[in-house]
Amino acid sequence: MTLIQRYLLTTFTKITSLSLAAFVGIYLLVDFFEKVDDFLEHEAAAHLYIAYFAWKIPLIVSQMLPLTILLGTFLTLGGFTKTNELTAMRAGGIGLQRIVTPFLVTAVLLTGINFALNEFLVPVGTQRSNHIFRTEVKGKTQMLAKRxxxxxxxxxxxxxxxxxxxxxxxxxxxxxxxxxxxxxxxxxxxxxxxxxxxxxxxxxxxxxxxxxxxxxxxxxxxxxxxxxxxxxxxxxxxGTVSGKNEELSFTQLSKISTQMQREGLDATRYRVDMHSRLSTPFACIIMAFLAIPFALQKSRNVNLSLGISISVLIGISFFIVQSTLIALGYSTVLPPFIAAWAANIIFALVGLFLLLSTRD
Structure with missing residues (x-):
């Protein structure tokens, strides 16, 4: 790795880490104000507050990671473009491919980390936080973790x-x-x-x-x-009767859907959620890929607040499209695989089109 690439990666890591911490903090703050009345009403002990929100952190990090990668890539490249550092790099013979490679490689690594979070930590954390809120705070009967x-x-x-x-x-x-x-x-x-x-x-x-x-x-x-x-x-x-499967990992969803199909039952919801466990982490790569042409084309006239707004708007748009397609998958309008992966494919094609439109 060259000195320039280390410089780009260091800046990207700092911005992404700060963005992730900020988003997690905002999420926890909003969730705290939503749940504090229940904690106070049932006179919950102080350690239950800490334990409940601590166990939710893996889920929050998993959900916020694609957005923070988008924001980190956009602000890093945007900052270098605005200060003409990116222009100097390219004038010195460093091609666009070498400049963006650290972002894409890091996004691939974070995709693997996000998958591991969804497979191992998120189900356990969700089970524990639900148990604390339902059983230890509200005093209801304990839910069974397995299906x-x-x-x-x-x-x-x-x-x-x-x-x-x-x-x-x-x-x-x-x-x-x-x-x-x-x-x-x-x-x-x-x-x-x-x-x-x-x-x-x-x-x-x-x-x-x-x-x-x-x-x-x-x-x-x-x-x-x-x-x-x-x-x-x-x-x-x-488990929740709303049909949500946050407490189940990809492996568990696969076993349950296979067992249901063997018994002739409708396993559509479980298969959609199973494919979503794979497609959701890949949103990290898609967001990094999408941020690159946006940063190169739009960032010269974009300040920090507007850059954050654009990143959040892109992230919200992705979330809306993904949620809509998954809902169509639940209702069997789309096959489970298409419902889970279509949002990634759509935004990847948009990013590819913008990247091809960017002059090297």
């Missing part, structure tokens, strides 16, 4: 659920094990599916087996078309 292969206990009943679909208010592949105080099996209930209706779980195609607690031998068996389950948990306890 498939669930094991839990209520009183003298053990539950195993192959797949939970809270947005559909359904459970698939249910087994109940009723035991005595010595954990001897008394009754086993198996059901293909259960639906939450009228504040209770109604199981379909049920098999009930009774066992002798001493000999553990089967004593009776019967089939039932419909049976009410003693399960006290609601769909909200298995």
């Amino acid at each position: 498939n292969d669930l094991w839990f206990r209520e009183a003298n009943t053990l539950y195993h659920i192959q797949l939970a679909l809270p947005e559909k208010k359904q459970l698939r592949g249910i087994s109940l094990y009723l035991v005595d105080s010595q954990l001897n099996l008394l009754t086993r209930i198996e059901a293909q599916a259960a639906t939450f209706k009228e504040d209770q779980w109604q199981a379909e195609h049920v098999t009930v087996r009774h066992f002798d607690p001493q000999s553990r031998q089967l004593t009776a068996q019967k089939e039932e078309n419909l049976r009410l389950l003693p399960l006290k948990k609601t769909p909200e306890d298995f």
